Amino acid sequence: MYCRACGVKIGCRAERCPLCKGELSYTPVPTDRYIPPAHLTEEVAFKKGTIKKRRTDVIAQAYFVFFVVTTCMLILINIYTNPKQLWSMIYMVVAGYIYYCIRYTVIAQSNFHARIFGQAIVNTVVILLLWRLYSGPGQNNWILITWLPITYFLSELLIGIYALLNFKEARKKMISLLILCIFGVIPVVTAYVADVSVKWPAIAASAFSGVVIVVTLIVGRNHLVDELKRFFHV
């Protein structure tokens, strides 16, 4: 196939010239000779790409817009109706946390242990914020009694299991696990600072962190130095 206007030969199956969008001819110059139809001879050079915006991205963006709009509206309503009690902040924290979950956990490209690590840290921030925003004497300590210890216990357990399942690459999860275990003192510290009524879940979670630290150091002490070297290399 040829485009006489552009003076080029078309080397792939085409309905029109890719350059000028003009009609194609079977020969560079007019001729009476029989030429077989192009679809029998020309090669398909590239697959017809199915191009679409990733649905997960659309959901995350739509949710972000929804989050911003509703938060602004609720803050305005809150200020006009009852400015002394900032209940709209609770919505902001929870809705913001859901956005984080979608954007950085569900559709993120990072490794599983990195996403769990991020979840645990953000969970801690959300829990502490909610507790500070919405706690009175004897109120909402259940957040600190259950939610915070469970977060650390589950996160460390999941990363630990993931590391065992991928034992060859366990070294790569070690730093995340150790840092998370060091943060594992947060449940017990907050339990005593907030003077919660039931302290044993926090103590158990922090003790579990301690055990994980000891086991990790025993199993992978040689790798830990290497891992730290590469993490902090300049």
Next chain:
Amino acid sequence: MKKNNWYRLDNSGMIYPMVITQNTQSLYRVGVKLAEEVDPNFLRVALNTALERYPYFRVELKHGFFRHYLDENVRTPLVEEDDGVLLKILNFRQNRYFLFRLTYFGKRIFLDFFHGLSDGNGAMEFLKTILYYYFKAKNDPIPRGDVKTLSTPEKKEEVEDAFRRYYAKTSFKKGLKKMASGFAFQVRGKQFAYEGFGLIQGLVDTDRLLAAARSYKCSITVYLAALALLSVAKARGESKQREDFVAFIPVNLRKKFPSGTMLNFTNFAKCSVPRHCGLRLEEFVSFVKNALKEQLREEELRLKISFTSLMDSSKLLRYTPLFIKSFFSRVGRDLSTKTKQTMIISNLGSVKIDAGDRIDHFLFNLNVSERTPVNLAIVSYNNKTAISFTRKIIDTDIEKEFFSTLSKEVGEVEVISNFREDNDVL
């Protein structure tokens, strides 16, 4: 637990991971068209064997505290049929965290490479090794020649940061003055709404192309760069922009500064043509040729090497945490609305592999961005030169101008396209 290898990113490559977003990555494509349909099973075998020779490509990108690094990836890479979306964003998770993607379609093999890992030369060497083992797996071996195989010992310098080796302390201000350049004429147009770029590739006879270049007393790179800028000038002559036409031409520094590195070792030469010069190819050739000659002087290249090594040489930058560096790199990139180059024109040169008629031609495609929406890549093999325009805009007027002129100068040009513009509808 296995003790793994890890690699530092080279001075040039360390900027690319910092500016990765969900929508932009610095990818480029090298590829090949074979004489026969590609067999994916042999391709898988070939890739796995080739990776044993190139352990520094069997890596994943990791965040350190001060900088990114490459950590060994023990997973098995995928070999899949190409989905037709040119230089599609590399989804690390789906790609098993490899920094390259090997795909095939019909007779073509495509290797999409992340620029942080290596430059075009490194990727092409890797592709040659894959091809060597592909033909070997097919029981149709080709001579080894200078292809790196498992029997070629791996040299330490293959993973050296050549920028470090040739770094010489220089005045920061002097380097900045040389590197900082004014803005360039920007190709504008309606851009594709979704991912994937437009591709128009022209295949020409290398001897004829060389003869045409010689008639202007210049090299193929200079000739095609001048012709590309002239095509922009002709196609977009009515634009009110006053900036000069600027081509950024990557220079393979290995030729001037001996190094066997497989990592990045290229730098850009900036070739400007005044906005209002006459629309004659001779004039454009003259401007590009003089600019390139000036920029290829050894002192000039040394200065650029030293400036590129800034991340390593400056203690302040070295000890700044990665998240701060990444933030400022992204902000710096996003704030600028103008471009410093009209077009990037990269010539990989002639690929040397003794595969005879088993290989029809090689191909090479560059990435494009919103501010530089049309780029040109050139590669030759066996007297066939593939000239590929990658674009992010719908218009094809520059390509039309380019190939129409080229066909008048060198004779028959065989054009193919991925007709990306047809797919930009949901």
